[in-house]
Amino acid sequence: MATLADIGVSAFINILTAFAFLLAFALLRIQPINDRVYFPKWYITGERTSPRSTRNFVSKFVNLNFRTYLTFLNWMPQAMRMNEAEIISHAGLDSAAFLRIYTLGLKIFVPVTIVALLILIPVNVSSGTLFFLRRELVVSDIDKLSISNVPPESIRFFVHIALEYLFTIWICFLLYKEYDSVASMRLQFLASQRRRVEQFTVVVRNIPHISGHSVSDTVDHFFQTNHPNHYIGHQAVYNANKFAKLVRKRDRLQNWLDYYQLKFERSSDKRPTVKTGFLGLSGRKVDAIEYYKQLIKDFDKKMTVERQKIIKDPKSILPVAFLSFNSRWGAAVCAQTQQSKNPTLWLTNWAPEPRDIYWRNLAIPFFSLTIRKFIISMSVFALVFFYMIPIAFVQSLANLEGLERVAPFLRPVIELKFIKSFLQGFLPGLALKIFLYILPTVLMIMSKIEGHIAMSTLERRAAAKYYYFMLVNVFLGSIVTGTAFEQLHAFLHQSPTQIPRTIGVSIPMKATFFMTYIMVDGWAGIAGEILRLKPLIIFHLKNMFLVKTERDREKAMNPGSVDFPETIPSLQLYFLLGIVYAVVTPVLLPFILVFFALAYLVYRHQIINVYNQQYESAAAFWPHVHSRIIASLLISQLLLLGLLSTKKAAKSTPLLVVLPVLTLVFHKYCKNRFEPAFRKYPLEEAMAKDILEKTTEPGLNIKAYLADAYLHPIFQSFEVEEEEVVQVRVDKHQTHHVATPPLSELSSPSPQHVNQSSPPHYNDYPPSLPQDYYYRPASPPHYGYNYQLEP
């Protein structure tokens, strides 16, 4: 067990690391060459085009203004300058709500820390069992400050119980207030939105196949019958995975064309040439621009044929459609009611905003969804509890003997001493590292298999899975020795009352471990986040080798976004640690406080200057945050119960049994009170906006407005602008359409231009909210919401 001195050393090292990161950040961020790495958000909003272009050549890359070096920590007050309303309009409600988690952490833990330290440390220290009786044992200094120092059957435990009550009440009070204000922020945010396509659109899945009728006819007939005054049309969904591949290829060709055109413009003396053979290394030399123009032309023909094939083949129409309604009220009604006698058919739900749709999952039939959900929940269970098994297997393969057996020819190399020692130290850890690195991706893939149709839902589901993994493997796994699988086995063979005891009794002993964990993962890790070392290196590498055009540089900028699936579960782990240790080992609390404060500043800075949100769910993740803090409360209460029962403070049991029950009642009440605001769209709201719109814009043609909103990419050119060549682009995370011919203009983006080239139906934003664009200029802004799709 670590002594206070050990903790001090660890703290020193980690504070040093964190400061090194912060210093490096402060120095790097003021270099003009890094401007696009540390301030991409401002490039995207169009408030910056290039860093200080008026200077000389050197100062284009290096900051020679030495005064700015003196104030290298001034990003902190800068980060605090924006208020919440400004953040909402600058980066969306999701980001603002995300920051509220950190302020909630501060609000919870500042008073808790003060009270716990002032009251519990004297109580624990003066009890002094460990101090006087067991001087000879190896007992951590930290333990003297913890509940372990109180002798069994002491009356002092009632102080701990009273504080547990006090903290629970305080946390519940803050949670209630916070849920309330986030819910009203959400409602206000949604109410302040102007017209948006998803307000009028409902997605219907599992359209039944009626022989002799096309899907479109079936949909029209059904909804014209059952929503006669509200339904105005629908947009079919095509199975276009093959076509999407073609689009990506054409995109690449277009990029080469841009590159050569730009090259030709710059040095207009000679036309660029290219070899037609393998990788452009062999074959005939031809004029590059002409060559690529011809290639694209051929490609367009091929795509037209393929597109026609898809559209004409009725089998490529999926049993899914986006329904358009003439009022928000009509859409709200259709999304919230059951349509058909057979409850597995005609499943209606709110449509996610167009960018947010994960097109591939639209085709999954109902029966398969149940099976998929079941298989994935089994897999998550296996992943959480048995994840060590495949790793151990790979590790056993990846040791030296295994390697020699598989590849005997490597033996002479491996037998070299320094290589051997390197491999022995390196290989076993590698499998685990790789696994942990790919874990979020694996969880995301699992969520995709589950069949959710919106990216935002996918991210929330992945976050939930990650939370379970952290809870079992980081929290429980650190407290109870052995792998999660061994724990599971032990727990299955213990009585339910024994489990909290087993865990509870180990909790005070692990406080030092978690302090180190918080310093490494929380302090240094967060300081590393602001440094953005990986994007920095990748940006400069790309800039040197890959960037051919201005569009490529835009792409290389890669601002990223708040990584909800990873960040929120980690954050919830800190809440758990703080709440569990608040009465057990209060000296852990200041470490958590420092984490929350530092992380708040860092993420505030990143959200203002760096991240560019991918979608707007209007804080749809808040119910999860709330319920997981409640779960942390319950865990802390159960563990304290277990811990005290080993301390023979049995008289206190009834007091502590009541607490989780009350906490659950509170949770239930909050769920009933606030959760519908995050899942449903009230008719009152819909009607109010409909009426307002009718009075302000009486002549609005809603059908035209919705016409191409949810068109599948491939359908775009045919229905909207017949025969006009249109650029269609399908990215992994988003789908959007740009009207022709934007390419040459796009190379120098400016906000004014963006306004003109974006589709007309996105032009009606409230003047109070600045427009907020994705990094591709013509993409729609992010003020969306997402009601449904939660299991």
Place this chain on the structure above:
Amino acid sequence: MATLADIGVSAFINILTAFAFLLAFALLRIQPINDRVYFPKWYITGERTSPRSTRNFVSKFVNLNFRTYLTFLNWMPQAMRMNEAEIISHAGLDSAAFLRIYTLGLKIFVPVTIVALLILIPVNVSSGTLFFLRRELVVSDIDKLSISNVPPESIRFFVHIALEYLFTIWICFLLYKEYDSVASMRLQFLASQRRRVEQFTVVVRNIPHISGHSVSDTVDHFFQTNHPNHYIGHQAVYNANKFAKLVRKRDRLQNWLDYYQLKFERSSDKRPTVKTGFLGLSGRKVDAIEYYKQLIKDFDKKMTVERQKIIKDPKSILPVAFLSFNSRWGAAVCAQTQQSKNPTLWLTNWAPEPRDIYWRNLAIPFFSLTIRKFIISMSVFALVFFYMIPIAFVQSLANLEGLERVAPFLRPVIELKFIKSFLQGFLPGLALKIFLYILPTVLMIMSKIEGHIAMSTLERRAAAKYYYFMLVNVFLGSIVTGTAFEQLHAFLHQSPTQIPRTIGVSIPMKATFFMTYIMVDGWAGIAGEILRLKPLIIFHLKNMFLVKTERDREKAMNPGSVDFPETIPSLQLYFLLGIVYAVVTPVLLPFILVFFALAYLVYRHQIINVYNQQYESAAAFWPHVHSRIIASLLISQLLLLGLLSTKKAAKSTPLLVVLPVLTLVFHKYCKNRFEPAFRKYPLEEAMAKDILEKTTEPGLNIKAYLADAYLHPIFQSFEVEEEEVVQVRVDKHQTHHVATPPLSELSSPSPQHVNQSSPPHYNDYPPSLPQDYYYRPASPPHYGYNYQLEP
């Protein structure tokens, strides 16, 4: 442990009892004097008015036709004569679906019994551990036929596992088919209904109080804004508990008046007199008819004042209202959507049919509902697990020493030997008996406190509570010795894997107990049900002493109805026993088969001839039946797992772990597939009926049709027929209104008359469905449904 001979004796006694009951029933039912006890349903439907009135005086009471005594079991084929469609039209869908539970039992257990007996008995007997090795031990003969006879580690256990798989698949298959057909029966039933008020009505609870506006204004404003094309009005709900008491008193006076008027008509020589003093024994002698007429007149004035007071006092208007819509579609939309931004306000749901409403619970606010639900679930938990504690306490008081201490003057009496032995044998059991007798009432009161607003929901909730009680105290309580509380304590301190072992290992040993239980409770109990001893005695007693008028005789008839809260949980216990013992001790199965067959016949007879259903929920209880049979399957699988693990058949564990998981997946799928049909009302359906109605009855005034449908009883006379004296009657289970002046006519009810006196809006029934009246002639028929109100 019982031997085969013991079981034989028990079977003989119980079969004898059952036969005695059946014989008594056969003899009593053909006596004209009992006609109203055994065929009340026919009196209610109007197909019988009085038993064979053409005979002489003696044969009015005793059946002298000796030929009918020879065919005393002919009620059985009679009971089978009606087909399902006829039963639905005769007694409603609830009754038909109730009978389907018994046929489901037969369909499940006939093949299971045959397969289990043919395969398992030889396998078990030939294993012969108990037969040869433990001849000296006290081992039941039954055990030789059970799984106990198979030696540990035997490969024969795979036969049991295979059969468990087979039975699970068979039961799931039948459950799926049955759920499917009940769901489609329900939809067909609802589709075939003609216009009903509840199709157009939505109940809204938690109307917010807006200062300066009345509840009515608030409601009108809100729904005129948010459902402008569909909302046509609402009916307020008044807090009228005091008034209801007055109504009951006036009812009693009216009854006396009828009695004296009838008496005067029969013997018109002298007018009946009555004394005005205490209980009519003292005081002045007055003319009875005049006296009661005066009393009623005074009472009416008092009631008018009280009524005015309630209506004028805005505080007596509850924040609840019944909303009327001009189409089924509009009502369906309002019932299924969220109305307000604050999800705790404006809670809309389907209105139950008017008879089904439990008026008192309409006023409970939202916050209180959460608390109530929590308190009641705690209480049910306590009741189930700690119910022995108060009983033991009462028992300790109720022994002889306690009695002598409380009442020393009784000592000489108690000390008498025969009284002493009687009391000692009688008193301790009395407390338990009383408790078990009042248990259903207690559970019903608990459900009422929970705040459900429909009688049908109340009954379903009470049934659920009764099921838990039976499961823990009858099933587990019989298997594991000790009180439920001791079991709970033991289970909390055992590992989760140990519990199925502890229970599983005792299961084969308790087979003989359950056989006896089935014979006593199932065979003899069911035979007792058809005898209707209690209603028979009460009817004759009432007939002799209380019946004053024909209306009183109608009342005394008391046909009762299927007692869902008690019958369905007991039935589910038989499913549980059958499924658990199918592979463990298959000789128990024939006993269950006999129960299902006998009970099917008896309930078919009772439903056709006796019961008169109180409401029609259109088989809303089926999802509970389904899910509890699934629960039985899970319990049987877990217990078999535990049993086999004590038999050291560990290799089989993975096989048996898979089964519950698959069963759960099946359950989840069924839930998604069928349950919405029982909870929601699809728009397709609503629209189809709206359209049909519009074409067939284009001039329908729906507002007039709905005007008084959900009027609170006290409001009736004021809004519908201003200043007209109207008879208002509030019973415990129903509320209905009869137009004036029905009393003299009502004394000789005939079906033709009933048709005329029933309110006009109930006259539009489909001609194919015979009209089905409650025992009060003017009450509305029962083809209703009930979608909502399930927690």
